[in-house]
Amino acid sequence: MSRAVDFQLTDDQKALKRGIRDVLEGRFGRDALRAAVDAADAAAAAADVDAGAVADALETLRLDRELWRALGDAGFFSLCVPESAGGVGLGLPEAVLAFEEAGRVLLPGPAVATFLAAGEVEGAAAGEVVVTAVDGGLVPWLAEADVVRGNAAGAVAVRSVDPLTPLHRVPDGPLAPTAAVLLLAAEQLGSAARTCEAAVQYAQDRQQFGGPVGRFQAVQHLCADMLVRAETARAAVYAAAVTGDPLEALGAKLLADDAAVRNARDCLQAHGGMGFTWESDVHLHLKRAWVRAGLGRTAARAEEELAAAL
Amino acid sequence: MDLTYTEEEEAFRQGLRAWLADVLPKLPAKPSPGDWPGRRAYDTAWQRTLYDAGYGEVHWDASPTRRLIFLEETEKAGAPYVGANFVGLLHAGPTIASEGTPEQRARWLPPVLRGDEVWCQGFSEPDAGSDLASLRTRAWRDGDDYVVSGSKIWTSHAEVADWCELLVRTTPVSEDVPKHRGITWLAMPMGAAGITVRPLRTLAGSAEFAEVFLDEVRVPVANRVGAENDGWRVTMVTLSFERGTAFVGEVVACRRLLGELAREARANGRWDDAVLRRRLGRLSAEFAALWRLTQWNVSEGRRTGGVPGTGGSVFKLRYSHARQALYDAAADVLGPGALDLDRAWTLERLSSLSYTIAAGTSQIQRNIVAERILGLPKGR
Numbered sequence: 001m002s003r004a005v006d007f008q009l010t011d012d013q014k015a016l017k018r019g020i021r022d023v024l025e026g027r028f029g030r031d032a033l034r035a036a037v038d039a040a041d042a043a044a045a046a047a048d049v050d051a052g053a054v055a056d057a058l059e060t061l062r063l064d065r066e067l068w069r070a071l072g073d074a075g076f077f078s079l080c081v082p083e084s085a086g087g088v089g090l091g092l093p094e095a096v097l098a099f100e101e102a103g104r105v106l107l108p109g110p111a112v113a114t115f116l117a118a119g120e121v122e123g124a125a126a127g128e129v130v131v132t133a134v135d136g137g138l139v140p141w142l143a144e145a146d147v148v149r150g151n152a153a154g155a156v157a158v159r160s161v162d163p164l165t166p167l168h169r170v171p172d173g174p175l176a177p178t179a180a181v182l183l184l185a186a187e188q189l190g191s192a193a194r195t196c197e198a199a200v201q202y203a204q205d206r207q208q209f210g211g212p213v214g215r216f217q218a219v220q221h222l223c224a225d226m227l228v229r230a231e232t233a234r235a236a237v238y239a240a241a242v243t244g245d246p247l248e249a250l251g252a253k254l255l256a257d258d259a260a261v262r263n264a265r266d267c268l269q270a271h272g273g274m275g276f277t278w279e280s281d282v283h284l285h286l287k288r289a290w291v292r293a294g295l296g297r298t299a300a301r302a303e304e305e306l307a308a309a310l
Numbered sequence: 311m312d313l314t315y316t317e318e319e320e321a322f323r324q325g326l327r328a329w330l331a332d333v334l335p336k337l338p339a340k341p342s343p344g345d346w347p348g349r350r351a352y353d354t355a356w357q358r359t360l361y362d363a364g365y366g367e368v369h370w371d372a373s374p375t376r377r378l379i380f381l382e383e384t385e386k387a388g389a390p391y392v393g394a395n396f397v398g399l400l401h402a403g404p405t406i407a408s409e410g411t412p413e414q415r416a417r418w419l420p421p422v423l424r425g426d427e428v429w430c431q432g433f434s435e436p437d438a439g440s441d442l443a444s445l446r447t448r449a450w451r452d453g454d455d456y457v458v459s460g461s462k463i464w465t466s467h468a469e470v471a472d473w474c475e476l477l478v479r480t481t482p483v484s485e486d487v488p489k490h491r492g493i494t495w496l497a498m499p500m501g502a503a504g505i506t507v508r509p510l511r512t513l514a515g516s517a518e519f520a521e522v523f524l525d526e527v528r529v530p531v532a533n534r535v536g537a538e539n540d541g542w543r544v545t546m547v548t549l550s551f552e553r554g555t556a557f558v559g560e561v562v563a564c565r566r567l568l569g570e571l572a573r574e575a576r577a578n579g580r581w582d583d584a585v586l587r588r589r590l591g592r593l594s595a596e597f598a599a600l601w602r603l604t605q606w607n608v609s610e611g612r613r614t615g616g617v618p619g620t621g622g623s624v625f626k627l628r629y630s631h632a633r634q635a636l637y638d639a640a641a642d643v644l645g646p647g648a649l650d651l652d653r654a655w656t657l658e659r660l661s662s663l664s665y666t667i668a669a670g671t672s673q674i675q676r677n678i679v680a681e682r683i684l685g686l687p688k689g690r
C-alpha cells in the first residue's frame with residue numbers, strides 16, 4: 001500500500017524511545033531520584049534553621065552537572081540539531097518522545113530550555129552549559145543556569161512546591177514558543193502514563209479483604225480513567241509534534257496538563273495512606289505536574305487562545 | 311508517525327469535495343424525526359447516491375485514511391448522516407466481511423452498499439443488557455432451519471429493517487457449558503413469520519428503538535455467521551467495530567457544532583462570559599484530540615488486520631462524555647433557548663444522554679479497559 005497517514009511510531013522511533021529510556025533509567029533511576037530529593041530536602045531544612053535565607057537554600061540545590069553532561073553525550077540535547085552541526089538531525093516528533101521519557105523519570109533541570117538552545121548557545125548541546133528561560137511569570141533553575149534566555153531582572157526566589165524545581169518569579173516575561181509548550185506537554189504525558197502504571201501496579205500488589213485491591217471496581221475505574229486521559233493526551237501531543245501547529249500544541253498541552261495532574265491525584269488515591277507519604281514518588285509527580293502546568297501556557301491562557309480561534 | 315496525505319489521497323479529497331458541492335444542494339428536505347418510513351427512504355437514497363458515485367464502499371475502504379477523509383469532508387459539508395444504514399454499514403456489514411463465507415458476503419454486502427437493505431441489531435434482551443452473554447433467546451435445529459423463540463429489546467431501527475444481526479443461544483448453559491459458549495450469530499430476515507415489533511418511545515419523544523418478540527421464527531442454517539456456539543467470538547468482532555469505528559464521523563460533527571456554538575455565543579452576548587468561553591476553548595482541544603485518537607486507533611487497527619482493538623473502549627469512553635459536555639455547554643450558551651424543543655440543540659442534547667449507555671455503558675467500558683488493557687484482576 002502507498003504511504004499514508006500512519007500515526008504509529010516507526011521502528012526507529014520506538015528504538016529511540018527505548019534507548020532514551022535506558023539512558024535515563026540508567027543515569028537517573030529511582031535511587032538517583034530519591035537522592036536528589038534528599039539533597040533538596042537537606043537544603044530546605046538548612047534554610048528553615050536560618051529563617052529567611054530562602055535564596056541561600058536555593059543556591060545550595062545544585063543541578064547534577066554530571067548527569068547533564070551524560071545526557072549531552074547520549075545526544076539527548078542535540079536530537080534536533082542538524083547533522084551538519086554535529087547533532088542527530090531529528091525533528092519535533094522525536095523530541096517529544098525523548099521528553100516523554102524525561103517526564104516519566106522526573107528528570108530535574110531546565111531540560112526544555114537547554115534542548116531548545118542547543119545549536120544556538122555554545123555548549124548547550126553537549127550538556128556543558130545549562131540554559132534556562134523566562135517563561136511567563138516564572139523562571140525555573142535560575143541560580144544554576146549558565147545562560148538565561150529572556151529578561152530575568154527583578155527575579156524573586158520562591159520556596160518552590162516541587163522539591164526538584166527551584167523557581168523564581170518575574171513581573172511578566174515572554175510566553176514560551178510552541179516547541180517549548182509541546183516539550184512540556186510531552187513531559188506531562190510521560191508523567192501521566194507513569195502514574196497510571198504505578199497505580200495499576202500498586203492495585204495488583206496491595207492486598208485487602210483477602211485479595212488485591214485492583215479487583216475492586218471502584219479502583220479499576222479510577223485506573224481506567226487514568227489510561228483514557230493518558231492515551232487521549234498522547235494522541236494530541238504526538239499529532240501536534242507532527243503538524244507543529246501552534247494551536248494544536250496549546251490544545252495538547254491543555255490535555256496533557258490535565259492528564260498529568262489528575263492522574264497523579266488518582267494515583268495518590270489508589271495508594272491510600274501510602275500515597276500521602278513523602279517516601280512515595282506520587283507527590284513528586286503531582287508537584288512537578290503543577291509546575292509544568294504553570295509553565296508554557298496556563299490553562300486559562302490556552303483556553304482563551306483556543307476559544308478565540310473558534 | 312506521519313500525518314501527511316499522499317497526492318492520491320488529496321486528489322480523493324478534492325474530488326469528493328467537488329462532488330458534495332454538486333449533489334448536496336439537490337437533496338430533498340429531511341424527513342421529520344418521527345417519520346420512520348420517510349427516514350429510511352431518505353437515508354437509503356443517500357447511500358444509493360454515494361454508491362452510484364463510487365463512494366458506497368468507502369466505510370470499508372482498505373485505506374483507513376480515505377475513510378477518515380470521507381468522514382471529514384461529508385461532515386464538514388453537512389452531508390446526511392448514515393442514519394438507518396448505521397448497523398449495516400458500520401458493524402453488521404464489517405462483521406460479515408470479516409467472518410462470513412464468500413456466499414454470505416455476496417448475498418448481504420452489496421445490498422447494504424446500494425442502500426437496498428437495512429439492518430438492525432438484536433443483541434440486548436430484557437434480562438441481558440451489560441451481561442450480554444446471559445442472553446436467553448433460544449434457537450434449535452429443525453432440518454435446514456433454526457427455530458428461534460425469545461425477545462430482544464432496545465433494537466434500533468427494528469421497524470424499518472430488512473435484516474437483524476441476531477444473537478441466540480444454541481446450547482443451554484450447564485455445568486459444562488459456560489454462558490459465553492452456547493451463543494450463535496444469525497442473520498434473521500425481519501419479514502419472517504413469528505416476528506412482532508413493538509416500538510418504544512425514547513425520552514426524546516420519538517421511537518428510535520423497539521422490542522422484538524420472536525415466536526418460532528425460522529432462520530435458515532445457511533444464515534449463520536461463524537460456527538454454531540462460536541457466536542460470542544463473532545460478537546466481539548461486531549462490538550469492536552461498533553465501539554472502535556462507528557462513532558468516528560461524529561467527532562467531526564462535534565467540531566462543526568462547536569464552531570456553530572461559538573458563533574451563537576458571539577451573537578447573543580454569552581461570549582463575554584470568560585468561564586463559558588474557556589469551556590468552549592477546552593472542548594475545542596478535546597475534540598481535536600479525539601480526532602487524533604481516532605487516527606491513532608485506525609492506524610493501529612490496520613496492523614491488527616482491520617478489526618479495531620480494545621482502544622475503541624478508550625475512545626468511546628472519552629468521546630461519549632465529551633459529547634455530553636458539548637451539549638451541556640450548548641445549553642449554557644443558549645440560555646432559555648435550551649428549553650425550546652424547536653431548537654435542534656435541545657433534541658440533540660436529549661439524544662446525547664444515551665451515548666454513555668448504548669454500545670456498552672461507561673461502567674462496562676471502564677471494566678474492559680481495566681481488565682483487558684491494564685490487566686487488573688477480574689472485577690467483582
Ligand SMILES: Cc1cc2nc3c(=O)[nH]c(=O)nc-3n(C[C@H](O)[C@H](O)[C@H](O)COP(=O)(O)OP(=O)(O)OC[C@H]3O[C@@H](n4cnc5c(N)ncnc54)[C@H](O)[C@@H]3O)c2cc1C
Nearest residue numbers: 431432433434439440464465466664667668669670671673
Ligand atoms: C439509544 C439506544 C440504542 C440502543 N440500540 C441497541 C440496538 O440496536 N441493539 C441492541 O442489541 N441493543 C441496543 N441498545 C442497548 C444497549 O446496548 C444497552 O442498553 C446497554 O448495553 C446496557 O444494558 P442495560 O440497558 O440492560 O443496562 P444494565 O445492564 O441493566 O445496567 C444498569 C446499570 O448497571 C451498571 N452495570 C451493569 N453491569 C455492571 C458491571 N458489571 N459493572 C459496573 N456497572 C454495571 C450499568 O453501567 C448501568 O449503569 C441500545 C441502547 C440505547 C440507550
